[in-house]
Amino acid sequence: MPLPEKNNRVIITSALPYANGDLHIGHLLEHVQTDIWVRLLRSNNITCHYVCASDAHGTPIMLRAKELATEPEKMVEEFRSSHMKDLGSFNISHDNFYTTHSEENKYFSELIYNKAKESGFIESKQIEQLFDESAGLFLSDRYVKGTCPKCSAEDQYGDNCEICGAKYEAAELINPVSIISGQKPVVKTSEHVFFKLSKLETKVANWMKATPLQEAVKNKLEEWFQQGLKDWDISRDSPYFGFEIPDMPGKYFYVWLDAPIGYIASLENHLRAKSDESAEEIWSETANTEIYHFIGKDIMNFHALFWPALLETSKFKKPSNVFVHGFLGLNGAKMSKSKGNFLSMRDYLDILDADYIRYYLASKLSPSIDDIDLNYDDFQKKVNSDLVGKFVNIASRSAGFLKKNDNQIGNSIDREFYENFISSKNEIINLFADLEYSKAIKEIMKLADSANAYVDEKKPWILARDEKNRDEVIKIASTTINLFRVINTYLKIVIPDTCSKGESFLNKKSGSIDDIDTPLTNHKLDSFSPILNRLEDEKLEALIQRGSNG
Numbered sequence: 001m002p003l004p005e006k007n008n009r010v011i012i013t014s015a016l017p018y019a020n021g022d023l024h025i026g027h028l029l030e031h032v033q034t035d036i037w038v039r040l041l042r043s044n045n046i047t048c049h050y051v052c053a054s055d056a057h058g059t060p061i062m063l064r065a066k067e068l069a070t071e072p073e074k075m076v077e078e079f080r081s082s083h084m085k086d087l088g089s090f091n092i093s094h095d096n097f098y099t100t101h102s103e104e105n106k107y108f109s110e111l112i113y114n115k116a117k118e119s120g121f122i123e124s125k126q127i128e129q130l131f132d133e134s135a136g137l138f139l140s141d142r143y144v145k146g147t148c149p150k151c152s153a154e155d156q157y158g159d160n161c162e163i164c165g166a167k168y169e170a171a172e173l174i175n176p177v178s179i180i181s182g183q184k185p186v187v188k189t190s191e192h193v194f195f196k197l198s199k200l201e202t203k204v205a206n207w208m209k210a211t212p213l214q215e216a217v218k219n220k221l222e223e224w225f226q227q228g229l230k231d232w233d234i235s236r237d238s239p240y241f242g243f244e245i246p247d248m249p250g251k252y253f254y255v256w257l258d259a260p261i262g263y264i265a266s267l268e269n270h271l272r273a274k275s276d277e278s279a280e281e282i283w284s285e286t287a288n289t290e291i292y293h294f295i296g297k298d299i300m301n302f303h304a305l306f307w308p309a310l311l312e313t314s315k316f317k318k319p320s321n322v323f324v325h326g327f328l329g330l331n332g333a334k335m336s337k338s339k340g341n342f343l344s345m346r347d348y349l350d351i352l353d354a355d356y357i358r359y360y361l362a363s364k365l366s367p368s369i370d371d372i373d374l375n376y377d378d379f380q381k382k383v384n385s386d387l388v389g390k391f392v393n394i395a396s397r398s399a400g401f402l403k404k405n406d407n408q409i410g411n412s413i414d415r416e417f418y419e420n421f422i423s424s425k426n427e428i429i430n431l432f433a434d435l436e437y438s439k440a441i442k443e444i445m446k447l448a449d450s451a452n453a454y455v456d457e458k459k460p461w462i463l464a465r466d467e468k469n470r471d472e473v474i475k476i477a478s479t480t481i482n483l484f485r486v487i488n489t490y491l492k493i494v495i496p497d498t499c500s501k502g503e504s505f506l507n508k509k510s511g512s513i514d515d516i517d518t519p520l521t522n523h524k525l526d527s528f529s530p531i532l533n534r535l536e537d538e539k540l541e542a543l544i545q546r547g548s549n550g
Contacts, residue, residue, distance in 0.1 A: 013050070016100065016263075025343050033365055035092045044514075050094050052097050063180070080097070098265065109243055137180075140158075144173065147174035234256075236255075256306070387532055391445075392531050451487070481520070488503065498532045
């Protein structure tokens with residue numbers, strides 16, 4: 001996949017973390033994947049806006065705030081602040097991390113809803129819904145369990161059966177029970193608002209065909225078309241924490257209506273703080289804008305079916321692509337707090353360097369939507385072997401030879417070897433652009449092996465025994481430090497903290513990836529100091545212990 005056009009505006013988003021709990025390393029997978037791509041674009045002089053926000057609405061927010069004896073607004077802001085801090089500590093380079101509970105989001109949600117209504121894509125109708133009389137609220141699908149009406153499997157949620165895969169309405173469940181109170185709910189009739197997704201089936205199908213979605217994503221989405229797209233219930237009854245629907249007291253926008261609109265709202269908030277531009281102009285269907293969403297496979301239907309349809313009716317630009325990834329497991333098992341296999345971002349940061357896991361996740365990521373596993377032993381081996389044993393070793397084993405030259409790179413290097421070394425630059429850029437991070441990392445580590453093999457072959461430590469070889473030793477060391485600089489430039493989008501230290505040693509920041517086309521000669525280095533330490537057993541054990549405590 002080619003990089004976005006440099007003359008186009010580029011908007012990139014990560015899915016909105018839900019603001020009712022701490023972030024875990026599963027959230028980090030997506031933000032690292034997005035952040036590497038954003039940094040890749042910026043390193044190729046492509047300007048982009050990377051926005052995100054806290055997903056702040058819905059019944060779970062309301063119930064969690066009640067549990068904490070606080071107001072939803074206060075709780076949401078506290079979690080937003082915590083999420084920003086954690087993601088910032090992993091060097092996730094958002095331009096703006098906002099909230100869906102904002103005036104901007106209220107404005108755009110009402111705007112998009114009203115445009116869809118004016119175009120004839122909104123209708124109201126009476127529906128039967130399960131109601132918890134004890135809790136005093138209508139139950140969403142996730143708050144009711146019962147027996148599957150298709151295969152009779154017990155303990156299934158109110159929207160689909162995990163045993164037979166059947167989809168159904170919560171009211172169809174046999175022997176339903178409210179998860180909130182444990183009581184049997186009653187059936188009540190209520191007026192709900194529907195978005196006529198069924199009228200847009202051809203438009204959505206055409207968008208899917210014209211968009212380079214991952215093949216596995218297209219195959220999964222095709223399942224929704226087999227029985228025809230159904231109209232989408234976009235309202236919820238009071239009590240509910242969210243935006244009230246215009247002219248419909250007691251009715252609120254369903255969280256999945258205003259959540260993706262939060263991308264536009266976050267962009268608006270970002271732009272207004274810096275310029276007079278508006279998100280409405282940049283996101284309009286006629287703008288020269290490319291829009292890319294990074295999401296998990298569990299929410300692809302919202303981003304690749306409902307969202308494009310909603311944008312179509314309101315004359316906003318549809319996504320240029322939706323990049324979907326799998327889940328992150330922990331040491332061979334699904335992450336679960338209750339089962340003692342869970343690691344929060346904060347727990348990780350209390351023990352280890354952020355770049356360790358950024359690198360590890362990059363080494364596992366691909367365009368596949370298959371799940372990824374964080375295996376502790378593999379994690380330690382990859383960090384120590386690749387980053388310390390190969391990458392950092394290139395600089396540490398050569399810096400000493402230039403120290404005797406007043407830390408000065410010489411005026412000549414092995415040009416033929418260097419030119420061959422950087423000949424894979426476009427291949428590596430293209431692999432990252434295609435989300436083939438794992439393959440890109442392998443290519444970079446092949447270069448690290450090549451750089452170390454170059455030193456082994458030249459044996460500067462033997463040549464240095466004779467003063468007459470001084471110029472040759474300086475040339476070898478100067479070449480090797482330039483090889484280190486190339487790899488440091490490639491890895492800067494993956495492990496920014498470590499590579500920033502590498503740049504400090506080189507006494508030269510890389511403005512763009514093309515800087516490596518010109519090697520450093522007659523250049524003063526800073527004194528070398530360790531750039532990254534090994535991941536020691538005791539620290540890994542501390543991490544494992546923290547993860548096993550949930």
